[in-house]
Amino acid sequence: GEQVEQLPSILRVQEGSSASINCSYEDSASNYFPWYKQEPGENPKLIIDIRSNMERKQIQELIVLLDKKAKRFSLHITDTQPGDSAMYFCAAMTNTGANTGKLTFGHGTILRVHP
């Protein structure tokens, strides 16, 4: 099945700087790549996603890039704030049928934004 690798596992940045998380996948048929943010004790929540027909997507301070040839995708958070501190997961979706698919997650990145 699909494998998703995520790096780094821990990322510490200064407030106001940028943070980047990188993921790679194996299945060239994967076509949807969401990013989830998880606060301590909470459930994961979708923050941004990108489909395979796009190379770049931005929502406010969040930028995702997709390189299908290299099978890599990344999340960039510009002008980080302490509220961005959380666990972040990347994922890749593999279709398993006409109307269903399953998401394979990376192992997660703990982001710490220091004032």
Add this chain to the structure above:
Amino acid sequence: EAAVTQSPRNKVAVTGGKVTLSCNQTNNHNNMYWYRQDTGHGLRLIHYSYGAGSTEKGDIPDGYKASRPSQENFSLILELATPSQTSVYFCASGGTGAETLYFGSGTRLTVL
């Protein structure tokens, strides 16, 4: 936002006992999923379903069974719980294409 409710929130079980984790979604989503979350492993898929009456094995199904008796409900069953199944379990639902997943609040299971 989509509503996914899990019960119980916390559960302590004994080794060899039977555990049932329940999940209910009120969004008429076809697809439902059970993941477990462990430090260093992220979220791993145990079982999933694309409609009432269907269950499919995920990436780590051993030791788990699933049941989808209705569109709204999806249960995860540990027939003989082991300490290695101590984890946080998340249920999620998604619409056709299983793109955006909405997660429940999680169940923290401890097997002694």
